[in-house]
Amino acid sequence: MKALLQKQRDAFVAEGFVSAEARVDRLDRAISLLHDNRDAIPDALDQDFGNRSRHQTLMELYATLESLKHAKKRVRRWMKRDKRKVPLPLALVGAKARVEYQPKGVVGILGTWNFPINTTFSPLAGALAAGNRVIIKLSEVAPATAARIADLVARAFDETEVACVTGGPEVGAAFSSLPFDHLCFTGSPAVGKLVMRAASENLTPVTLELGGKSPVIIARDADLEDAAVRIMTGKALNSGQACLGPDYIMVAEDQLEDFVRHATKWTSEMFPTLLDNVDCCSVINERHLERLRSYVEEARSAGVDVREINPTGEQFSGQEGAYKIPFTFVVDAGDDLKIMQEEIFGPLLVIKTYERLEECIAYINAHPRPLGLYIFSRDKATQRQLLDHTVSGGVCVNDVMLHASIEDLPFGGVGNSGMGHYRGFNGFKSFSHARAVFKQSRLNLQRLSGTVPPYGDRADKALAHIIRK
CATH class of the missing domain: 3.40.605.10 (Aldehyde Dehydrogenase; Chain A, domain 1)
Known part of the structure; x- marks a missing residue:
């Protein structure tokens, strides 16, 4: 090399x-x-x-x-x-x-x-x-x-x-x-x-x-069905194996069940089956599959609400030639769990509930700065509030990941998500x-103004003239 x-x-x-x-x-x-x-x-x-x-x-x-x-x-x-x-x-x-x-x-x-x-x-x-x-x-x-x-x-x-x-x-x-x-x-x-x-x-x-853990914030005024469709469509790309993939979702506590219902319905329509479905991307290898399974098992062992999207009840043990795992929601996982500490990079999604939007802002700001931030809201004041009080590599409003496809926008992270x-x-x-290039004129202003040694009255007058507030 x-x-x-x-x-x-x-x-x-x-x-x-x-x-x-x-x-x-x-x-x-x-x-x-x-x-x-x-x-x-x-x-x-x-x-x-x-x-x-x-x-x-x-x-x-x-x-x-x-x-x-x-x-x-x-x-x-x-x-x-x-x-x-x-x-x-x-x-x-x-x-x-x-x-x-x-x-x-x-x-x-x-x-x-x-x-x-x-x-x-x-x-x-x-x-x-x-x-x-x-x-x-x-x-x-x-x-x-x-x-x-x-x-x-x-x-x-x-x-x-x-x-x-x-x-x-x-x-x-x-x-x-x-x-x-x-x-x-x-x-x-x-x-x-x-x-x-x-x-x-x-x-x-x-x-x-x-990369990192890119959050989604669903404000109360958002269209839940549209948000669910767009989030799960983005998550389905490469089965979540994407640096910009949504990692966790923050939704109002009283809208949780409606969101999960819409998300499950749309995911099931995209992938009515999983194991033999060529549209459903496999996890890259067995090591990453076991890593994802360990997140789910740890959450279950901790008593966390885990919900798989498996429309036909397929069995995922004993796979040959491919490594698949169902799209799975992990609801209100604690920060002590690995799924909240590491980038998921797979078809798992954490859903966190909130009562006030300020809780979402505080949570995001208490963690490493993400590569992407996804805001679902039709209210301009809400959008502005979230933009002004968070820091991320990029932002997508009312969709996920697509800002990275706009060639005229810079793509990159900030802090832990890159530079x-x-x-x-x-x-x-x-x-x-x-490269800075300066081309001087033929006239030597420094010499004419007396601002070269030996200094004298002309230098004093020239400097007094140019040094101003």
């Missing part, structure tokens, strides 16, 4: 200014890579998951292609020099200032297994638009997909432009310790800390998208160095 990094850095230096044509060409090749293999890529993901809906993978491909096309369409505009104001009197004598967005050099991207296309190619869009060379570390948890993507990238790009590496945690650790010019990681807060610690040895700047952004112009800026 060190040799590959050096090859890319040498090629970057040799290229000099990266033209718009070169950037568009690289983006075009990434677009063609995904589009032309839209039949082969879902097969690899289905192999890794045991069962992953082809339609969900195509939706992931669509979202990723939109990122790449958005960057391709706008890269010439993003590259333009950004003129800045020069103060008087320098401006009067012809001094000029500007910002030039310069490629950082070689960018490292660490992708995930749950959305292995989007979490690599979406940041790749910003990195290529910014003129960088890129090395991608693909997740070992989805080996078939990693192998497929690595092969496709090697066909589409010279290794000095974009390259992929594969391997387990030891490769990921070595990758994070390389002296990249920028490092982008998507994953858990625990691993994010390790990545940031390794990057700090080289003072490598990082973009971290770390920095990718997607759109914000991603371009993340992978660029905003």
Whole structure:
């Protein structure tokens, strides 16, 4: 990997200014890579998951292609020099200032297994638009997909432009310790800390998208049925294995049963059966399945209200080739339970009840800042109250997760859920160095004003004139 990094850095230096044509060409090749293999890529993901809906993978491909096309369409505009104001009197004598967005050099991207296309190619869009060379570390948890993507990238790009590496945690650790010019990681807060610690040895700047426990607040004025449909549709994506997936719901105590009824009805309509249903995504592997089961069993043992959505009463023991667990509500789980301490990352949802909206605000603010916050309310004052008194990476009002699909919005976390952004112009800026350029006029104002040694009366008068409130 060190040799590959050096090859890319040498090629970057040799290229000099990266033209718009070169950037568009690289983006075009990434677009063609995904589009032309839209039949082969879902097969690899289905192999890794045991069962992953082809339609969900195509939706992931669509979202990723939109990122790449958005960057391709706008890269010439993003590259333009950004003129800045020069103060008087320098401006009067012809001094000029500007910002030039310069490629950082070689960018490292660490992708995930749950959305292995989007979490690599979406940041790749910003990195290529910014003129960088890129090395991608693909997740070992989805080996078939990693192998497929690595092969496709090697066909589409010279290794000095974009390259992929594969391997387990030891490769990921070595990758994070390389002296990249920028490092982008998507994953858990625990691993994010390790990545940031390794990057700090080289003072490598990082973009971290770390997920966490994204809450849903259903205000009393919300349409409960509509909220239930939208929440469960979002939760169904990848069977909850999504960094932005709703993790717990806060609903008024007297509306709990109505919400559960609507949510159960809609989920049963989406998935009348589960085990043999190709639309219902499997949990990625047995380890994660057992982790999810342990959350449910711990809650049951603690006497917590646990409600499964299993329309036909299927038996989930002894599965072969796939790992499924029913969509399950855990009602008013205590904070001492693991399901309230760890990101769920599966088809389980905690429902917490409240009497006053201020309780929701206090609870969210007492816990690590989430990647997403989902507000269901038609009342503008309620929306504003929740927006003004909480902090999160992003917010979706009257839906879940969809803010991340808007290319013109920055995507990223805050605090425990991450730092920095990718997607759109914000991603371009993340992978660029905003280089300040000042061009002085031929007239030497300092010398004329006497503000150079040896100082005297002219310096006193000049400074007295300019130092004001």
